[in-house]
Amino acid sequence: MTATKALKSLLKFFAIEPVKLTAKTVADRQEVRLTVAEADSGILIGYHGETIDALQLMVNLMANQGQATFKPVLVDINAYRQLRLTQVEALATRAADQSVESGREIILPPLSAFERRQVHLKLQTDPRVSTYSEGEARERRLIVSPKGIKTAS
Secondary structure, X not given: OOHHHHHHHHHHXXXXXXXXXXXXXXXOEEEEEEEOOHHHHHHHHOHHHHHXXXXXXXXXXXXXXXXXXXXXXXXXXXXXXXXXXXXXXXXXXXXXXXXXXXXXXXXXXXXXXXXXXXXXXXXXXXOOEEEXXXXXXXXXXXXXXXXXXXXXX
8 A cells, every 4th residue: 555545544544634735755655745724733733743644654554554665754744843853953952052061961851752852863963962862752852962961971
C-alpha cells in the first residue's frame, strides 16, 4: 500500500475529505503533504501535534507493511510541520541566549523526539552552548547549558 492510499483510508475513517493531497520522495523518505479544510486541521493535528504524530506512525506502518526495506513517511497537514519547526528553532535560539545570559542551564518544555533532534542540530553549531537530554519517554527533556558548565550526563 502506498503512503497516499494509507492516508486516504485513514481520512475516510475520520470522514474527512482532503482538499489537496501530494506525495513526493525526498532523499530516502516519502513526504505526504495534505491540505484540508481549516475546520478539519485541528482534529488531524491534535494537541501539541499528538494526532498528526499518531497518523504519521499509522501511515508508516501501513505503507511499509511487507516491504523489504523501511522507507520513512513524513505526514504534514496544512504546513503544520514547517510552522512547528520554525517555532522550535526560535525556542532553541531563545534558550541558548537565555542560558548564556544567566549562566545557567535551561530546561525546555516537553518536545517530541524529532523536535529534540532539531534543537540539538540547531545548537550544535553555537559555540556558546551545549545540549543534552535527560529522562525517559514523555518525561524526556532537552537541556541547554552554557559551555563550561558541568552537565549532569
